[in-house]
Amino acid sequence: MALTFEERLNQILPKIASDDFLNSKGLGNEIGFWIFDYPPERELDMRDFLTRTVIARLNKSQPPIRAAAVNVFDLVIQVLEERKLLDKAIEMQRTKGDDAILSALRPVLKEDKLAQKIVAMAGLDNCDVLILWGVGSAYPLLRTHTLLSALHPLMGRTPLLMFYPGRYDGYSLRLFNKLSEDHYYRAFRLIPEAQ
Numbered sequence: 001m002a003l004t005f006e007e008r009l010n011q012i013l014p015k016i017a018s019d020d021f022l023n024s025k026g027l028g029n030e031i032g033f034w035i036f037d038y039p040p041e042r043e044l045d046m047r048d049f050l051t052r053t054v055i056a057r058l059n060k061s062q063p064p065i066r067a068a069a070v071n072v073f074d075l076v077i078q079v080l081e082e083r084k085l086l087d088k089a090i091e092m093q094r095t096k097g098d099d100a101i102l103s104a105l106r107p108v109l110k111e112d113k114l115a116q117k118i119v120a121m122a123g124l125d126n127c128d129v130l131i132l133w134g135v136g137s138a139y140p141l142l143r144t145h146t147l148l149s150a151l152h153p154l155m156g157r158t159p160l161l162m163f164y165p166g167r168y169d170g171y172s173l174r175l176f177n178k179l180s181e182d183h184y185y186r187a188f189r190l191i192p193e194a195q
Contacts, residue, residue: 005042008191009049012036013057015190016161017065022128024159031152032159033187040136040165040176050133050163058129067129068122072147073137075117076109083108102140109141115150124158136165136175144173148187161190 003011015021024032038046050069058067080086085108093101122130135144144164151160167174171185 002193003191005039005045008036008038008193009046011191012049012054016054016058016067016129017061021159022065024157031155031186032157033148033152033155034159034161034190035164035168035173035187036161036190037164037166037168043136043165046163046165047133050131055131065128066126067131068127069131069133070118070121071134072114072118072132072142073134075114075121075134076138076141079109079114079117080105098140105141111142111146112150114142115147115154118151119154122158124154124156127158130155130158130160131163132160133163135162139175144175152186162187 019025021032021034055067055069058065077086080089085105089101089105092104118130118132124130132147135142135147144162148160148162164173165175166177168187168189170189
């Protein structure tokens with residue numbers, strides 16, 4: 001039987017708080033990378049649930065689960081501001097178009113550099129789970145599968161949970177249920193639609 005979006009949301013906290021999730025048990029020596037995929041049209045509901053419920057309750061749980069949450073879109077903006085490129089990028093996009101700005105920003109927003117920045121921000125030594133969100137807003141400046149691949153060697157035993165506006169079937173990511181990315185099969189679906 002298929003679960004509703006709300007039913008899937010209600011299973012997130014118990015899943016994250018489980019010892020199996022936090023210790024990557026039962027994954028056959030795989031790194032604990034998880035994806036919660038959801039209908040893109042529910043983005044605002046997802047953001048609200050994530051910030052008001054998931055993150056708040058994890059930090060208040062007993063014992064506390066130390067969650068680091070990174071909004072990937074905010075990180076992209078931060079990197080551009082630090083490099084004093086945000087206003088220039090906006091102007092370039094306006095005058096020269098999407099292809100020009102994507103080409104110009106590619107060296108600045110390389111996923112391996114962003115992955116290192118995410119790990120530094122999260123402070124993995126004091127973090128029980130890393131949560132990534134805002135990946136839909138960061139597209140096409142950032143490719144999700146490449147970012148996840150760049151994070152793999154950096155995460156150690158800390159589980160990662162990415163909230164993904166689209167579809168993940170265990171083999172490939174389809175952003176907004178339309179755009180096909182390269183195959184990515186090193187993550188697990190956090191809550192399947194059917195039980």
